Amino acid sequence: MRLAMVTAPGQTAVVEVPTPSVGPRDILLKMRACGICGSDNMYIAIGGLPGLEGRTPLGHEPAGEVVEVGSEVSGIELGDHVVVNPMVAPSGIIGSGGTTGALADFLLIEDAVVGTSVAIVPKHIPFAVAALNEPMAVARHAVNRTEPKVGDLVVVFGAGPIGLGATIGYKSLGAASVVVVDIIPSRLEKALAVGADAVINSAEEDVVARLIEIHGAGPSRRGKAKPATDIFLDAAGAPSVVETALGAAKHGAKLGIVAVHKKPLPVDFGDLLGSEVTILLSMGYPTEIFEVTQDIIANWEKYALIVSDTFAFDDVDEALRVAATPGAADKVMVTFDN
Structure with missing residues (x-):
């Protein structure tokens, strides 16, 4: 699969990496949308986070579709649309210093538990709006x-x-x-x-x-x-x-x-x-990551106005450039083909 990562100070690349294997307590998401955060631009500027210099995966504002479910996972079904708490990933914060990032074709959610690592959103909510969940938290x-x-x-x-x-x-x-x-x-x-x-x-x-x-x-x-x-x-x-x-x-x-x-x-x-x-x-979201989900569901048309620019994953380099340019855009979303 493809994964966007920081490769050097001021440089990114989309690289080929193995698609993750799903364990009995995990789920695999096909990425559908991922927002770009100001912190992503910081990681790029410094060449990656400590311990992952030159190989820092990007993307911590994901929304995706469940395409594989581990045998011990309950409450999650194939085809569910979900948003993610990137902070609780056992292998490190998704897209912010961990070994995985959401600017990728697929994202493994380890130890998947509804209400802890993921929340299910109704299918009428556009993925680009659902992916606002993390910054809105x-x-x-x-x-x-x-x-x-x-x-x-x-x-x-x-x-x-x-x-x-x-x-x-x-x-x-x-x-x-x-x-x-x-x-x-x-x-x-x-x-x-x-x-x-x-x-x-x-x-x-x-x-x-x-x-x-x-x-x-x-x-x-x-x-x-x-x-x-x-x-x-x-x-x-x-x-x-x-x-x-x-x-x-x-x-x-x-x-x-x-x-x-x-x-x-x-x-x-x-x-x-x-x-x-x-x-x-105020920093982060100690308890709000899925508290805000219900408000997004109830008021998704208002939240949709926050997204200013949308780029296909094929154009992720341009999306990152626009997001890093002062005044060029407000909230940039990267979307993924079916």
Whole structure:
């Protein structure tokens, strides 16, 4: 079978490897769709992960069809459509340092257990939408970390895939208003399409003033007007986001950070002390990998809008190039022929 992997710093190749053999507790998936993550680009840039330099398999956002079932596996049948928890693979994280990757014709799921390693999705859900399951679990964990209550007023900075997934998540959990902030008009249009109540173009508008217009005014502090926003979520990773959010936060507000910040940020905790802001960091998906599956099933048409570009596996090199080019695409999916 074919497998895409990192072969050197800045280089990838599709190589021929043996199709995995299925043990009694395993299943074999025919890959149908796999998303490309920003971390894939990082692995490529550095030449692969430690211990797998020059031979790091790629792909950890899979959706596939079951084509072989081990004799001891229960609850999974041939032809089932499934999404995968890449973190629990016995041979290492799928596509992120383990020995297998989902940018391949087939993917072996060892010790396959429904609800632990895989979840079954209805067959009317497009595979390219189902393959959003892993990154949307990241978004849902970020939402959960901020512990939203029904009726909360929320602002999400960044209308990329994680920000859009978080927007859907907050609305699903009962937020009264979700405002999305970005600088790219097409992303803001997509935010409205997935359910945002309002959007702000921070390149053209005063974010704090607009939030006060949309969410109303909260208690002022030291003579500064504050919006009534309850939760700020940074899904953008720009230094100005944290500065804006902390400067705008009313007493007791929450700031969640799911974006990756590549440089240290200065924070004046003396200035923040009286606001008693809660700062919550979010990484991965300790429990959310299949929690979010049900929301994708219920709202798949909204989630489908997150996919911006689709490439056939024959064009995986181009898919990786586009995904790595700033501003070229939002969520890139690789699909596989029947």
